[in-house]
Amino acid sequence: MTARPGRWLVLALAPLIAITMIVSPGAPATAAPGGGNSSTPDDGENNPMLNDVLDSTGRRYLAAKAAVAKSTKAQANLAVQVRNAEAQRDALLPQVGAVAAQQYRTGGLTTMGFLLNVRSPDGFLEKAVSLEEINSVNDGKLSELEAAIDRVATSKARLDQEIKSQKQNLEAMEKNKESAEKALQLVGGKTVTGGFVNLKSKVAAPAPRNRDGEFSSESCNVDDETTGGCITARTMHMYKEVRKAGFTRFVGCFRPGGPFEHPKGRACDWSLQKSGFSPWHNQDTREYGNNLMAFAVRNADRLGILYVIWNKMIWFPATGWSSYSGASDHTDHVHISML
Structure with a gap:
């Protein structure tokens, strides 16, 4: 049976959200309980910003998409190789089959039997040459068939690997897209953060709960x-x-x-x-x-x-x-x- 290459529909997914910093003019400080104002920054940790993560995620997405396109083209070429190798194999099978059938009917063509009826030195030489040619043809057909079968097997294995690789890259594309969307949506997306927010936050110690796992009502005390x-x-x-x-x-x-x-x-x-x-x-x-x-x-x-x-x-x-x-x-x- 002729192997068919895997066919993967690659949709043109919308580009990931482009993150741009929103900067407004400096605003005057307003009074607040406790005194004046100051915009002196604290020394913060060097954590990756979400927009940096979206950038790297987008790059991985595009790399996976390019790999899918390359794999699709490779699959098409390998499919042609498989069909050609199978056609050559199928053409050789009857020829080799005919040789095998003849060998079965005659019990095999031995050198002694083939040369028994030679009546002259010239005839003997002609018979010897013919025998060599017959053996050469038979051996050649068998070798061609073996090579054709090997090409079919090799091409199919490479095709299977390309299909597997393409599936992995398609899954990587979807995973990168989903992780970027989830990371951005959780903290309010572009509207709230503009993308300038740490990818991860420290994990807080949990507040006490009731025995049933709920938070009880508390007074201001x-x-x-x-x-x-x-x-x-x-x-x-x-x-x-x-x-x-x-x-x-x-x-x-x-x-x-x-x-x-x-x-x-x-x-x-x-x-x-x-x-x-x-x-x-x-x-x-x-x-x-x-x-x-x-x-x-x-x-x-x-x-x-x-x-x-x-x-x-x-x-x-x-x-x-x-x-x-x-x-x-x-x-x-x-x-x-x-x-």
Whole structure:
């Protein structure tokens, strides 16, 4: 049976999201509880940015796509080789079969039997030459058949390897595409981060839970060292874990009056500045907010985070990211609310 090459439909996938840094003009600092403002950057870890990862992922995607195209062309050439080798093999089979049939009928052509009826020296020589030619022809046909069979086997093996390699590259293309999309979507995509966010965040120590694994309701009974008010034990745990992860700029948690979680001691506002609040206006402040937000989102389940607001977007564990248009656009701080 003639082997058919594997056929893989290569779709032109949309290019991965091009990441560009969004830079706005420097904005004046606004007053905040605790004093003035400062945009002096902290010494951060040299972690890879998500846009760098998307770049490398995109390169691997394109390399795999090129390999698929090359493999497709190689498969077409190998398929032709297989068909040609099989055609040569099939043409030789009757010829070799005829030789075998003759050998079977005559019991084999021996040198003595073939030369018995020679009546002259010239006849003997002619017979000897004929015998040599017959043997040469038979041996040649057998050798050609063996070579043709080897070519079929070799070409089919190479074709099978190309099909396997192509399948692996197609899977690599899809894997790289999915990993890039997931990594970007988790932390809000281009809208929230512009791509300038660490690929990974530190793993926070988990907050205490009930015996049934749930987070219990907590009252505001722990001193808030950021404002002098009170916060819950779970909020304090979150506060310490965020600082332990390297986010040590200005923060304010408890705030009296108003709705939502601040007066309940279940929320903190993490500024981008050493003190006070000012909207992000350069790569340092943008990345600081992005990375702090990403740490909170990636550790939300471990810390008991209810929702996160940053850069005009809000994140809920159940629904992911949505646009946010509250009293503050949250471009000057990351808001974290707790269960």
